[in-house]
Amino acid sequence: MMLFESHKYLRNHIENQLDASKSIGFVPTMGALHDGHIALMDRALSDNDFLIVSIFVNPTQFNNPEDLDKYPRILEQDLELMKSRLDSDRFLVYAPTVEDVYGHNTASKTYNFDGLENVMEGEKRPGHFNGVGTVLQFLFKVVQPDNAYFGEKDFQQLQIIKKLVTSLNLDIKIIGCPIHREKSGLAMSSRNARLSRDGLEKAAQIYQILQKAKTSFKTHTVPETLNFVTDQIKSVSEFTLEYFTIADENSLQTATEKNPSYTYRGFIVVHLEGVRLIDNILLD
16 A cells, blocks of 8 residues: 655556556545455445545535544545555555645635535535635545545535535446445444543434434425424533434525425534534434
C-alpha cells in the first residue's frame, strides 16, 4: 500500500504508473475508519480495477470549531485497518495536510445546489455543504475517478454530491451504498467512538425508533408520525432531539402531507453525551 501526502505526487503517480485503461474507484473519508468505510472500499474494489482512498479531516465543513478539534485523527490505526481488512494490493491512500489541499487560504467556495443545501444539515450547519463541495471538487480533480462511493447515512450529502458532479459536468458516477450498522442497529460513525459503553447501548434506540416510525408512516399522517418520533425520543431522558424531518427523497423538501408520487425518507439528529448522531430511514 502506497501513501501520498502531496496531490502533485499523487497525480503524477496516477498518470504515469496506473494503466489508463483501468477503472478507478474512489472512497473519500475523514479517517477514524470503521466497518462502514471498509464496506465502501470492498464495493469499490469489486467494481473497479483500482481503489484510491483519501483520509482528510476537512476544516471548512465544520461550523463548530470544538467539533473539529475533537474529531479523531488516527492515521496509523486507519492504515493498519486497511492493510488487515482489504484483501487486495490494488489500492493506495492519499492523506494530505490542510496546506496541500487549500494552500495558504483555508476557505470554501460557494455553490448553488438548487436548494438541497438549505434544509436539514444545511440549515443547522451554515456553510457545511460549501465545505463539502470545495474539498470534493479538489479531490475529484486530483483523483479523476470513474466511480466514487458514499454511504447513505449522510443521505443529504449524497444528493448534494450528485448535484455537484452534474453542475461541474464531471464524468464520475456517484454510487450510494446502504447504511452499515452495528449489530444493535446503530448507524456506524466515527463519532460513535466518543460514546461510553452505556451511551452506545442507549444510541441503539435511535434506529429502533426509526423502524417504528416506518411502521407508523404506513397508516398515519405526516404530522402524526412526526409527533410519534418526537415523543419516543423525549421518553429517553439522555436524548436531545435536534430535529426529525420527513422529506421527499429527491428534492429533500419537507413533507406536510403524503403524495403517492413521492418517495419519503425520515431524517433524524439526536445528541447524546455531547455527540451529534445522525441517521435516516426510507419510509416508503
